[in-house]
Amino acid sequence: MAVYRLQDMQPGMILISDVRDRSGRLLLAKGKDVNARHLNIFKMWGVTEADVEVPKLSADDGDDDVSVNQDQNKRLKQAEILFRFADPSSPLVKELFRQFVQRPEKVESY
Numbered sequence: 001m002a003v004y005r006l007q008d009m010q011p012g013m014i015l016i017s018d019v020r021d022r023s024g025r026l027l028l029a030k031g032k033d034v035n036a037r038h039l040n041i042f043k044m045w046g047v048t049e050a051d052v053e054v055p056k057l058s059a060d061d062g063d064d065d066v067s068v069n070q071d072q073n074k075r076l077k078q079a080e081i082l083f084r085f086a087d088p089s090s091p092l093v094k095e096l097f098r099q100f101v102q103r104p105e106k107v108e109s110y
Contacts, residue, residue: 002076002101003094004040005049011035013052021045046107075101 011034013110027045028038031063034052042050043083076098079100 002052003049003098004052005098006039006047008098008102009034009039009050009052011039016051016053019047019050021047021075072101075103 002016013034015028015030015032015034017030019038020026022045025045027041027047028034032038034050079097082100083093083097086097087094088094088097
């Protein structure tokens with residue numbers, strides 16, 4: 001479970017659950033890859049967030065953001081453990097989960 005706000009979503013993320021508009025009409029089924037066109041459609045129909053799987057990158061992708069994504073994947077696994085008994089349909093829980101996954105690691109300085 002990783003709930004992302006629409007503005008934080010990126011092409012390539014995979015939906016964990018269906019995305020529906022406010023009236024319940026299906027916009028994109030779970031298991032589909034999200035692309036830029038989908039993000040525009042979600043915005044037009046008032047979708048504010050979606051449950052997505054964070055794409056996993058390997059070190060040989062040559063991407064400078066690999067360490068960021070690996071950190072985020074680590075935080076996602078930690079969050080899944082911490083939030084395992086919380087109600088995933090609660091807007092508050094969704095936002096807390098998102099904040100936990102996306103915040104940077106705490107840096108201790110003395």
